[in-house]
Amino acid sequence: MKRNSYLLIFAVTCLLAACKSSNKSNVPVVGFVDAFEDATIAQAKNGFVDALAKNGFSEDSGTIKIEYQNAQGSIPTLTQIVNQFVSEPVDVLATSTTLSSVTASQKTKTIPIFMMVSPTPERAHLLDAQGKAPANLFGTVEDLNYIDTSFSIIPKLLKPKGSKLVIGMIYNQSEPQSADAMERIKGLAAKLNVTLVALPLNSSAEAQLVTQSLLNKNIDAFFANPDNTVFAAFETILKSCEQKNVPIFTSEAGLVQRGAVAAFGADIYQWGYQSGLQAAQYLKTHKTDGLKPEMVKIRKRVYNPTAAKKYNITVPANFEAVK
Amino acid sequence: MEFYLTALLQGLCFAGIAVGIYISMKIFNIPDITTDGSYTLGGMLTGTLLTHALPLYLSAFAVLVAGAVAGAITGIIHTKLKINALLAGILVSTALYSVNIITAGRSNLPLVNTPSVFNVISFTTNVNLNTLIILLFIVALIIGLIGYLLKTDFGIAMRATGNSETMIRALGVNTDRMKIIGLALANALTAFSGFLMTQQQGYADISMGIGIVIIGLGSVIIGETLINWLNITSVWASLLLVLAGAVVFQLVLAVTLTLGVNANLLKLVTAALVLLFVSLPRLSLLRQHD
Numbered sequence: 104m105k106r107n108s109y110l111l112i113f114a115v116t117c118l119l120a121a122c123k124s125s126n127k128s129n130v131p132v133v134g135f136v137d138a139f140e141d142a143t144i145a146q147a148k149n150g151f152v153d154a155l156a157k158n159g160f161s162e163d164s165g166t167i168k169i170e171y172q173n174a175q176g177s178i179p180t181l182t183q184i185v186n187q188f189v190s191e192p193v194d195v196l197a198t199s200t201t202l203s204s205v206t207a208s209q210k211t212k213t214i215p216i217f218m219m220v221s222p223t224p225e226r227a228h229l230l231d232a233q234g235k236a237p238a239n240l241f242g243t244v245e246d247l248n249y250i251d252t253s254f255s256i257i258p259k260l261l262k263p264k265g266s267k268l269v270i271g272m273i274y275n276q277s278e279p280q281s282a283d284a285m286e287r288i289k290g291l292a293a294k295l296n297v298t299l300v301a302l303p304l305n306s307s308a309e310a311q312l313v314t315q316s317l318l319n320k321n322i323d324a325f326f327a328n329p330d331n332t333v334f335a336a337f338e339t340i341l342k343s344c345e346q347k348n349v350p351i352f353t354s355e356a357g358l359v360q361r362g363a364v365a366a367f368g369a370d371i372y373q374w375g376y377q378s379g380l381q382a383a384q385y386l387k388t389h390k391t392d393g394l395k396p397e398m399v400k401i402r403k404r405v406y407n408p409t410a411a412k413k414y415n416i417t418v419p420a421n422f423e424a425v426k
Numbered sequence: 427m428e429f430y431l432t433a434l435l436q437g438l439c440f441a442g443i444a445v446g447i448y449i450s451m452k453i454f455n456i457p458d459i460t461t462d463g464s465y466t467l468g469g470m471l472t473g474t475l476l477t478h479a480l481p482l483y484l485s486a487f488a489v490l491v492a493g494a495v496a497g498a499i500t501g502i503i504h505t506k507l508k509i510n511a512l513l514a515g516i517l518v519s520t521a522l523y524s525v526n527i528i529t530a531g532r533s534n535l536p537l538v539n540t541p542s543v544f545n546v547i548s549f550t551t552n553v554n555l556n557t558l559i560i561l562l563f564i565v566a567l568i569i570g571l572i573g574y575l576l577k578t579d580f581g582i583a584m585r586a587t588g589n590s591e592t593m594i595r596a597l598g599v600n601t602d603r604m605k606i607i608g609l610a611l612a613n614a615l616t617a618f619s620g621f622l623m624t625q626q627q628g629y630a631d632i633s634m635g636i637g638i639v640i641i642g643l644g645s646v647i648i649g650e651t652l653i654n655w656l657n658i659t660s661v662w663a664s665l666l667l668v669l670a671g672a673v674v675f676q677l678v679l680a681v682t683l684t685l686g687v688n689a690n691l692l693k694l695v696t697a698a699l700v701l702l703f704v705s706l707p708r709l710s711l712l713r714q715h716d
Contacts, residue, residue, distance in 0.1 A: 209536060
């Protein structure tokens with residue numbers, strides 16, 4: 104029965120490996136949950152960490168421990184990550200993007216959750232029958248108003264080729280905020296006397312195909328509605344649009360850095376920073392008094408000088424160039 | 427320990443998928459990709475029905491029927507239209523994406539204050555323990571029913587269809603119908619996994635089924651290793667080991683997480699650990715025979 108001893112050794116090793124010495128020190132622990140990997144979204148974490156550091160909680164000085172886990176787009180992994188943080192338990196949960204926030208909110212009602220890059224609890228359908236959000240939800244959220252401002256820049260900066268301005272956009276059917284945004288823009292386009300051509304897609308793999316089919320519809324501009332698919336496939340979209348001389352507008356500063364012409368909207372880094380400030384306040388006082396999900400405060404008007412020059416677009420003076 | 431308990435719960439929620447894949451893959455030798463779609467179908471349907479205040483038992487029944495229909499469609503495409511099983515599964519799974527989005531009306535559906543099978547009866551005040559007790563009961567019921575079914579004449583005909591189709595057809599069994607029923611059964615179980623998982627994680631999401639077939643396959647292969655290793659022929663024990671496979675798969679993930687492995691290496695480590703587990707019997711063959 105030699106093999107059984109192998110099995111025994113394996114099992115014991117697993118069990119021993121699983122026993123992490125849980126010596127609770129006085130250093131507060133933050134469990135940071137990211138749902139997937141993305142260059143722009145990752146800035147939220149940097150902002151969050153910087154805000155904590157500014158308030159005297161930094162890993163370098165040993166005043167805080169930030170445990171970072173990324174689910175790489177897998178929901179079972181995401182659930183396990185949140186379970187792990189809840190059962191440790193960490194002092195504070197930080198969640199970036201909608202899916203992480205929803206998972207955390209459903210898994211704990213006691214540990215304060217500081218959301219970032221997430222919609223309002225109401226838009227995430229997290230309100231109970233009395234219309235109240237879970238009491239442990241804090242952080243920084245966004246509703247759909249930002250879209251109005253970003254979208255209405257386009258007619259101001261661009262002259263239509265034909266009689267009416269035609270703007271193309273793609274939206275991701277599998278993301279609530281993306282589909283919501285599309286509905287919103289539809290209504291907006293009607294008001295601004297703009298024709299909107301919106302095509303749905305389901306994954307970033309389809310982005311190139313759908314973008315090409317949009318460009319064949321003779322659009323004047325492309326509105327990159329910042330959802331996970333657009334973030335992931337932005338370079339593809341950019342390349343296709345550049346070939347057809349179609350400028351891209353968006354509502355998020357990170358995408359302007361990557362080549363869109365202009366945006367008026369939240370800055371992902373600042374978004375994380377704002378949540379970090381809230382988390383720092385909680386860690387200092389250990390009270391949640393006065394904390395609630397806040398709207399994003401810092402919205403920036405930014406433009407990309409290279410892209411603006413390429414399309415001969417004169418950007419108003421109140422826009423700042425991205426570095 | 428609490429964390430391992432939650433991993434165990436997650437593993438038990440995947441019991442339906444594991445048994446479903448066991449039926450399609452091991453019994454019928456059909457690689458069924460419908461799983462990705464029917465799991466999400468189960469989840470989204472559960473979310474939709476529960477938020478519309480439908481009682482639990484009706485929701486569960488609806489989920490089982492919906493999953494069975496999805497599986498039956500794959501079966502019909504595969505047997506009647508003579509289309510490769512993989513493609514049939516991919517087609518149905520792709521079509522289900524739209525069905526799922528339309529069903530729920532949105533892509534992410536949190537369950538707030540809806541009834542759940544896990545708090546129908548309260549045995550203890552500890553939520554996770556209570557969930558465990560109820561899950562064990564549900565899983566025992568699933569294993570019991572499927573085990574019993576595979577023992578009946580009908581089940582034996584099913585198993586024989588996978589083993590030797592020509593022979594069983596010569597004995598007058600309609601093998602096409604067998605396959606359709608088998609796939610319907612497998613996907614009903616998969617959808618039921620989605621039903622449990624949605625309540626366990628508190629929301630349904632359109633992307634919850636991505637790559638879920640791998641979890642089912644992993645469970646079946648781990649179970650398979652144990653079955654071969656321990657020379658098991660009984661249907662009951664096989665089903666139990668497949669279930670154990672599902673639990674082990676999630677526990678491996680949990681161990682990797684607690685070790686504080688860099689998130690980028692998570693999948694690699696999971697694969698390596700499963701590989702180690704599956705290759706252990708092979709390693710023992712390297713020893714000198716005395």
